[in-house]
Amino acid sequence: MAKKLMKGCEAIGEAAIQAGCRLFFGYPITPQNEIPEYMAARLPQVGGTFVQAESELAASNMIYGASAAGCRCLTSSSSPGISLMQEAISYMVGSELPAVIVNIMRAGPGLGGILPSQADYRQAVKGGGHGDYRVLVLCPSSVQEAADLVIDAFDLADRYRNPVLVLGDGLIGQMMEPVEFKPRPPVALPPKDWAANGCKGRKPNIINSLYLVPEVCEQVNHRIAARYQVWEEKETRHSGHNLDSKYDLLLVANGSVARVCQTAIDDLKASGVEVGLFRPISLYPFPIKALREAAARAKNVLVVELNMGQMRDDVDSFLQGRVPVHFYGRQGGMMAAPEEVIEQARAILAGRSN
Amino acid sequence: MQNDLICAGFGGQGVLLIGKILAYAGMHEGKEVVWFPSYGPEMRGGTANCSVVISDRAVGSPIIAQPRGLIAMNLPSLDKFEPTVKPGGLIIVNTSLINRSVQRTDVEVLEIPCNAMAMEAGSARAANMVALGAYVGMTAAVQLKEAEELVRETFAQKPKLVDVNLRALHAGHDFAGAHRADQAPTPEVRS
Numbered sequence: 001m002a003k004k005l006m007k008g009c010e011a012i013g014e015a016a017i018q019a020g021c022r023l024f025f026g027y028p029i030t031p032q033n034e035i036p037e038y039m040a041a042r043l044p045q046v047g048g049t050f051v052q053a054e055s056e057l058a059a060s061n062m063i064y065g066a067s068a069a070g071c072r073c074l075t076s077s078s079s080p081g082i083s084l085m086q087e088a089i090s091y092m093v094g095s096e097l098p099a100v101i102v103n104i105m106r107a108g109p110g111l112g113g114i115l116p117s118q119a120d121y122r123q124a125v126k127g128g129g130h131g132d133y134r135v136l137v138l139c140p141s142s143v144q145e146a147a148d149l150v151i152d153a154f155d156l157a158d159r160y161r162n163p164v165l166v167l168g169d170g171l172i173g174q175m176m177e178p179v180e181f182k183p184r185p186p187v188a189l190p191p192k193d194w195a196a197n198g199c200k201g202r203k204p205n206i207i208n209s210l211y212l213v214p215e216v217c218e219q220v221n222h223r224i225a226a227r228y229q230v231w232e233e234k235e236t237r238h239s240g241h242n243l244d245s246k247y248d249l250l251l252v253a254n255g256s257v258a259r260v261c262q263t264a265i266d267d268l269k270a271s272g273v274e275v276g277l278f279r280p281i282s283l284y285p286f287p288i289k290a291l292r293e294a295a296a297r298a299k300n301v302l303v304v305e306l307n308m309g310q311m312r313d314d315v316d317s318f319l320q321g322r323v324p325v326h327f328y329g330r331q332g333g334m335m336a337a338p339e340e341v342i343e344q345a346r347a348i349l350a351g352r353s354n
Numbered sequence: 355m356q357n358d359l360i361c362a363g364f365g366g367q368g369v370l371l372i373g374k375i376l377a378y379a380g381m382h383e384g385k386e387v388v389w390f391p392s393y394g395p396e397m398r399g400g401t402a403n404c405s406v407v408i409s410d411r412a413v414g415s416p417i418i419a420q421p422r423g424l425i426a427m428n429l430p431s432l433d434k435f436e437p438t439v440k441p442g443g444l445i446i447v448n449t450s451l452i453n454r455s456v457q458r459t460d461v462e463v464l465e466i467p468c469n470a471m472a473m474e475a476g477s478a479r480a481a482n483m484v485a486l487g488a489y490v491g492m493t494a495a496v497q498l499k500e501a502e503e504l505v506r507e508t509f510a511q512k513p514k515l516v517d518v519n520l521r522a523l524h525a526g527h528d529f530a531g532a533h534r535a536d537q538a539p540t541p542e543v544r545s
Contacts, residue, residue: 003381176389178387
C-alpha cells in the first residue's frame, strides 16, 4: 500500500483492520469519532462487525465478551467514556484477557473540552480501575506511529493476555499525515487455548475474575504482576531528539507535545543552544533506565505536558533527586507553543527557573 | 525550507479542501506534510480553518501560531488571523467577500476577487480553487501540475466539475503571476 494522507483516527482504524481485528464496539464521543466512523465503513468490507453500543459501559463489556471468545477486538473512546470503561478493563485484567483500547483524550475533569490534552496520563499508567493491575500504555506522536503502535498493541495484548491502551489526543487523532502500511512478518503468538469458543470434544474453558479463596486470589495477583515485570524488562520503548549533542537541559515529553518540544529544540539549536528531548513511547512500562541515562548527562530536566504535571511526578520519582526536575504545562485544551518551551528552557539555563 | 499556512473561511467555502490538496501535493513531491483542522465547537455560518505545513524535514508542532501564509476567504477570517501572520509573510485576501484592506504593513498582500473569478471560470463554488492557484503562484510551495492532478482526482466522480475547477485554479495562478511581475523591482539601469 502506497503512502496515504490519513487522519490519526482513520489510521488507527485501518491499523486495527490490518492487525486482524474484525470486531469493533463503541459509543460516539469527540474527538475520536472518526475511529468508529471508519470502522463502520471498513469492517463490513472485510467480513467484520461494527456495533454502536448503547453506552461506553456496554461497549467495554462487549469487548470483554468478544475477547473471552478469542476474537481480536477494539474499542475506542475519549476521557469521560474511558472512565466508564474502567470496570470492564479491570475485569478483563482479572480474567487475563487481551484487548486493545484507544483513548483520544480530551481536557478534564468532568466533561471538559475536546481540544488536545494529556489529562489522563495518571489514569492510564496507574491502572485506572479498581484492583491491583496495570495496562500496557503506548503513546504515539505521529499518525504513522499511531498506526504502527496499534498493530503492535494487538500482538502485545495477545502475548501477555492483558489489555493494551493506546493513548493519544485530539492533535494525534485529528491531524492528517502521510501513513504507510507495510507488510509485516507474522508474529508467533501463543495459541488462545483458554478461549470460551465452544467446548465440543474438550474440557470447558471458564473465563472468570472471581476468586473467593484468598490464597488463590493472591496467586492470581502474583501471576498477573509477573507479566508487568517482564514488560519492564522487554517492552519499554522510547525515542529522542538531539540526544547526541552536549546538552545541559533535557526535556521529557510524550505524544503531541513532544513534537512542540522538537520544534523548540531545533529553534534553540539554530541559535547555538543544545537541548535534548527524551520521549517515552511506552508510558507503562516507563523506560526508566533509558531516562536515567539521558538525564545523567544533563544538569536540569524540564518535563513538558498538557496537564498539571502528572508525568512530572513519575519522572521525579524515577530520577530520585539525581537531577532537578522542572515542569511546564498547559491545560484545558491549550497547546503549548514552541516559543513558550524556549522561554522556559532559557530561564532554566540562565538559572532563573520555576 | 518550510511553507506553512492557515486557510480560513466560512464553512462550505472549501477551505479544508485547499489545505488537503496542498498537503497531498507536498506529499507527492516527497516532502513532509501535516494538515490540521480546527475541530473546536464551531457555529453554523462561523469560520472553519485548517493549518498546513509543507517541509523538507520532519514537522514538529503542526499548530502554527505565526503562519508564513494566510488565505482569508471571508472577513471574520481576516480579522482573526491577520495579526498572527509572521512578519514578511503572505496574506491572500478574497476581495469578493472582504471589503477592507490589510492593516499590516510588514507582510506581502495579494488582493484577489476569488468568487468573481470563479464565476467567470464557470462556478461560484470554485472560489477556493482560485485561492489555491493564487497561493501556489505566489509561493511555489508545491508545483502547479501536482495541484492540477489532485483537482482531477478530487472531482473524478463529477467529470463536469474538473474543467471548471482547473480553469479557476489557473485563473488564480495567472493572477498571482501578473501580480508578481508588477511587484518585481525594476532592473537597475547602469550607465
